[in-house]
Amino acid sequence: MIPFEDLLWVVFYAALAALVVAGAALAVLHGLRGRSVGTQLIVVGAATVLATISGILVISYLMLLNDHDRSVVLAVVTSAGLVAMAVSVLLGRRLAAANRTLVEAVRADEFRRPAAHLPAELAELSRELEAAYDRLAASHEREQALETSRRELVAWVSHDLRTPLAGLRAMAEALEDEVVADEETIHRYHGRIRVEVERLTEMVDDLFELSRIHAGALRLSRQRVGLADLVEEAVAGAEALARAKGVRLRGDVREGLPVQVDAGELGRALRNLVVNAIRHTPGDGSVEIIGEVRGGEARVTVADACGGIPEGDLPRVFDVAFRGEAARTPGGGAGLGLAIARGIVEAHAGRIGVANDGPGCRFEVRLPLMA
Ligand SMILES: Nc1ncnc2c1ncn2[C@@H]1O[C@H](COP(=O)(O)OP(=O)(O)OP(=O)(O)O)[C@@H](O)[C@H]1O
Ligand SMILES: [Mg+2]
Structure with missing residues (x-):
């Protein structure tokens, strides 16, 4: 039986020898930090064996271990160490293979989580990669949809601008060449020219507003505005149009709490809704x-x-350049009004929606109340 004091010395010297080896191993690992996990595992395995052997050598040098025992222990430790190194190499290879599987999955056009069993850390990385890929794909899809709608908008709008411009040109030429001579027709042409120019101006103005919304360049100057004032403004702005069409227009405020909005921009959004409502009633x-x-x-x-919007059209009415089939007639709108309304409402951190209800449809704007 070894005396307790000697045992303490054995522990002390073995720990000292192991610390020296561990220090050297850490330095080597630092030098190899860019290398594969397999190589680093071999260093760890070798350091463990070396630490054990150096402990045994130090202890036998201090005469705490006789020659016979030292040979036996060294033989056992060396063979165990070799087996441990072999296991390290195997583990290193498995890690390298798992890593290769993941790299191949990432290189593929469409990332799908590898079916192979991965170590926990790589499995987590693979889950995160999949989530990141899905986010990327969704944003790519959004980008594409936006690009398509932008292209369609340019095509439709240039068509919409060209048609009235052709009319204007024909009328201007007729007036210039004095093809039309009677007072009444001349007067009518002047009136038509003014109306067309107003419509074109409005369209260009809407396009400008929409491009500011899309570019995120809408600068809101928010003020405290009563809900009642907003509704009153919207009614007042559309009264003439309603009267001209014989539509009854009514405003009603049940509770007039204030909201923090850009009255000009929000007024424009509401006007677009009200004008649409009157036009379609x-x-x-x-x-x-x-x-x-x-x-x-x-x-x-x-x-x-x-009379209701067709169910299939409901989710699309806020899209840029969307107009229902019936509205695609000469003199109809450009399909920008609701896209602008949605852009303005969302810039106010609000939401806009539509549903069919009763004899027609119901557009609803929701805005956060003042804190
Ligand atoms: N109140 C409504 N009732 C029925 N259909 C509507 C109503 N508001 C909008 N729509 C439908 O949604 C489409 C898109 O409306 P939006 O206001 O964006 O464009 P527009 O009125 O056609 O043109 P713009 O507003 O640019 O002059 C309309 O063409 C119409 O088919
Ligand atoms: Mg409209």
Whole structure:
């Protein structure tokens, strides 16, 4: 039985020898930090064997171990060490193979998580890669959709601009060449030219607003505005149009809490909704603008008697350049009004939606209340 004091010395010297070897191994690992995990594992295995052997040698040097025992222990440690190194090499290879599988999956056109069993860390990396790939694919899809809608918009708008321009040119030429001579036709042409120019100006203005919204360049100067004022403005701005068409227009504010908005921009969004409502409501119908506070939000609802929007069109009405089939007639809108309304409402951290309801449809704008 070894005396306790000697045992303490054995522990002390073995630890000292192991520390020296560990220090050297750490230095080597530092030098190899860019190398493969397999190589680094071999260094760890070799350091473990070396630390054990150096401990044994130090202890036998201090006469705490006789020659016979030292040979036996060295033989055991060396063979165990060799087996451990072989296991390290194997593990290193498996890690390298798992890593290769992952790299190949990443290089493929479409990343799919490898079916092979991966070590926990690589499996986590692979899950994260898959999530990152999905996000990338979604944003690519959005980008493509935006690009398509931009191209369609340019095509439609250039068509929409060309048609009235051709009309204007024909009328101007007729006036210039004095093809039309009677007072009444000349007067009518002048009137038509003014109306067309106004429409073109509006369209160009809408396009400019939309491009500012898309570029994220809409600068809002927010003020405290009463909900009632917003509704009143919207009614006042569309009264003439409603009267001309014989549509009854009514505003109603159930609770007039203030909101923090850019009155000019939001007024434009509401005007687009109200003008649409009046345009699509038959002569004897009515359009109602309601302001209320519900569910902790300010809501402005524009309800009309348009006879309902086809279910399939409902999710698309806010798309740039979308116009229902019936509206695709000469003199119709450019399909920009609702896209602009949505852009403005979303810039206010609000939401806009539409549903068919009663004799027509109901557009709803929700805005956060003032804190
Ligand atoms: N109140 C409504 N009732 C029925 N259909 C509507 C209503 N508002 C919009 N729509 C449909 O949604 C389409 C898109 O509306 P939007 O306001 O964006 O464009 P527009 O009115 O055709 O043109 P613009 O507003 O640029 O002059 C319309 O063409 C119409 O088919
Ligand atoms: Mg419109």
